Amino acid sequence: MASLDRSLIAGLSVFEGVAAADLDRIVGQARSLRIAKDQPVFEQEQEAHSFFLLLDGHVRVVKSTPDGHEVTVRYISPGELMGIAHALGRTTYPANAIAAVDCVVLAWASHLWPTFAANFPSFSANTYKAVGSRLQDAHTRVIEMATEQVEQRVAHAMLKLVKQAGRKTEEGILIDFPISRQDIAEMTGTTLHTVSRLLSAWEDQGLVKSGRQRVTVVEPHRLLLIAEGRAEKS
Amino acid sequence: MASLDRSLIAGLSVFEGVAAADLDRIVGQARSLRIAKDQPVFEQEQEAHSFFLLLDGHVRVVKSTPDGHEVTVRYISPGELMGIAHALGRTTYPANAIAAVDCVVLAWASHLWPTFAANFPSFSANTYKAVGSRLQDAHTRVIEMATEQVEQRVAHAMLKLVKQAGRKTEEGILIDFPISRQDIAEMTGTTLHTVSRLLSAWEDQGLVKSGRQRVTVVEPHRLLLIAEGRAEKS
DNA sequence: TTGGCGATTTGCGCTGGCGCAAACTCATGA
């Protein structure tokens, strides 16, 4: 652990307001892991032995339904916690978490949580604040699914990805991990066919550039118009 | 407050594992309120000055979208907390909470939360456990919206209502508060027309009995078959 | 360089469920 960059970790929002000495005590009890692309960080229904902080990479969180459908719940970016089932009174993970690229994570044993919560109130408060955001996000998703058409939902999804994993290139803002049409479909509750058609149409209009497992947003502003439902359809 | 039935309150799951003396200290700082039918308990975007425990009645939590749509996030039953924005690091309420019938609630000032969290770890843990369930529920909703057809979603919604607010009658299980077709539509992301058609069809098949703002489920088991997508359509 | 496979594109037909509109039915208050 000594090899990790403490100052970088200290800047993460989960550790905001945590004293340096406390930070050391927290991080000191973690082990660091590498997860190869497409390997699971944790799996649905499994005993929640650990919780994690993503340091590098991107992780896709997917829920499988009994009837074989897969729905992507969210993508996790560096600095975010995941697998905090124990902090929410659950003993198993509610979903699969799969590395979208090679990742580096910190892992703590779940049984440490009560101690952390009691001894490091800032850390605990920050964690629950993140939970609040996720609950918010989930409700937003429900509302989008309930009130928006597919095109708007896909546009919203792309903008969300741009915001949390966008990397500037000379062509536009690239989503910085491999993402297929199927993945986007699973985020928005549609089919890869429809997503493909939409991306093709957007590409014709110069809104995006896309290729195999790769999407670059050229004109975020116009995409936002579509997302908000205020765009005249061609 | 002295007039409220402490032993009844003590049995609520939020207070599980809380010592009697602590319970008194918690409840002693609440004030009890009556909310008339159709009146708000709290409102979206408003400063989250208080959090609440529903003692009697039913509360509908609704989010309004900028474009005028309304989506019902969930119904709250007696014994549940609501408006706990502060515990999740937010300063405003994320939705409107409206009394579906005359209600009785306990209200605490939001600024008490950090103290409660620090001094009554069981209470805090129970609260976050409830938050965990809600996050779970929200994700389930997303998955339902993404993978199921309207008929299944409405069936699921009815079963959820039966579970949390069902009252046995000689005809079947009655949903114990006034609920309109429009309300059900807002829970499931469809229109009141479609809900009306579904309920009529179900009534023809003897699955439910329904009337003005009133639904009774006669055969929960067959409804479950529809919800699970394993029912031959007539 | 050549296969082979996974990802993507595209055409076509069909249908679930929405939008609109009109009729109907109660419950409530005057």
Added chain:
DNA sequence: TCATGAGTTTGCGCCAGCGCAAATCGCCAA
């Protein structure tokens, strides 16, 4: 008792988007 209006039912037409299938593209490995 009757008028009123909210809640509900129902008919009809339409279209967004799904399901299926086939063709194409591009990356990687041999």
